[in-house]
Amino acid sequence: MSTKHTIPSDEDLTAFIDGELTPEEAARIEAIVNEDESTAERLEFLARASLPFEQAFAPLLSEAPRQKLETMLAAIPAQPGAKSGSTPAFASRRRFLGALAASLVAGIAIDRAVIGIVRGFSAKDENSEWRAVVADYISLYTPETLAGPAPVREVQAAQLRPLDEKLGLSLSPEAVSLPGIDFKRALMLQYDGKPLAQIAYLDPETGPMALCIVKSDAGRKAPDLESRKGLNVIYWSNETHAFMLIGRIPVDRIKELGEDVRRRLSA
Template identity: 90%
Template sequence: MNRKYTIPSDEDLTAFIDGELTPEETARIEAIMNEDESVAERLEFLARASLPFEQAFAPLLAEAPRAKLQTMLAAIPVQQSARSDPMPAFASRRRFLGALAASLVAGIAVDRAVIGIGRDFSAKDENSEWRSVVADYISLYTPETLAGPAPVREVQAAQLGPLDEKLGLSLSPEAVSLPGIDFKRALMLQYDGKPLAQIAYLDPETGPMALCIVKSDAGSKAPDLESRKGLNVIYWSNETHAFMLIGRIPADRMKELGEDVRRRLSA
């Protein structure tokens, strides 16, 4: 396919979301969105995702050569901005540093907790969309992301407690355990203004996995299987919540694990 335009970078799309572009740049990206569905979908992902990437990848960022990067940035000459209002030098360098840091975590924007956007996007199936966001997030995990010993039962229960309170569920360590797979941590995230529980595991053979739960009024749905970002996903829902189990475990094994944890969560 021969395009007559350049695909905007995540930095350009983020600036578009934040209203930092000139009218000409804004019009250019809007025109590309109308022509290219993949750009519109990427923009919608960046606008709606509110998962704490910074928290998940803090160990990686902590190991980044910050002092060296800062020295390199200090040596970069400041160029006149093409924007209508000149950007201060520190802001330009800060954005460049942000781009470098983002490259350490596969180009995903870090910790976009609250994003306001006054533009309309095409409506999509809510249950499908949240699974897409989670798959983008989990696909960045490596075994090193979840390195360290598995917490004892008391610590697991303490981590699951706040999830119970936010989601109105009863999540015990036994209810969410996966046979032969280590429980690593439980986090309360946020998707589209709603609490999203993530229980992360580490399979010794295939790597990171996660059980994710979000409130949903879309109604009950029997378990189904799909593939996203090279990961297998089994998902289902009841009258009040939607669930997904995601990882690189083969599909047949994923089905077994999903059915098992679904049965325990329904008990």
């Protein structure tokens, strides 16, 4: 891999965010961000993690003319070869990050419109980020990870009880059962300082599965499907919690199981 296309380190990305790179290095990283989704996501994560946007820019809000910001954003060229129609979310995000970095380097004050954009991206990404973390560790599970007999109902209920207490739910073995798939264990984990419930299952045909639940104030969302780390995911949320069911099971089957457990948890 040539130096030009070497993936930048976190230190390089942080320096890019802080405007500490030479113009040549900044241009190199911006080009990589525009071409590589994983680098763009890492840059976004570091930007959100290290910059207290609202506090940092609050003193400048009254001095930041919206017209200047809009002119700056309008000047960002479209990606060559871009197809018409809807723009992928990560492309929009990368364009925003490019504008953010450019504004930091140039010393341009960011006004309320940008803080609104940051809030929008943050809410969306925090919503999906926990699913990415779950997929990372569930992808490491093998059937041997969950080997052994399925616990009896009384043991299942005892394992679910701490999850109820932490999450403010009322989970029963019947509510979280998956037809034809063995309940193996229920664990309380933590994500971003919040309790995360994991109920693990073993499908005899496709291997480990998990139903995971975390507190969320993102609001109600209808079930949707995605693929992460070679695993299929159905996810949804209500007013207080976000849910995901993940496994190597086929899409149509995981959709059916997810819809079924969602109905039982909502009852």
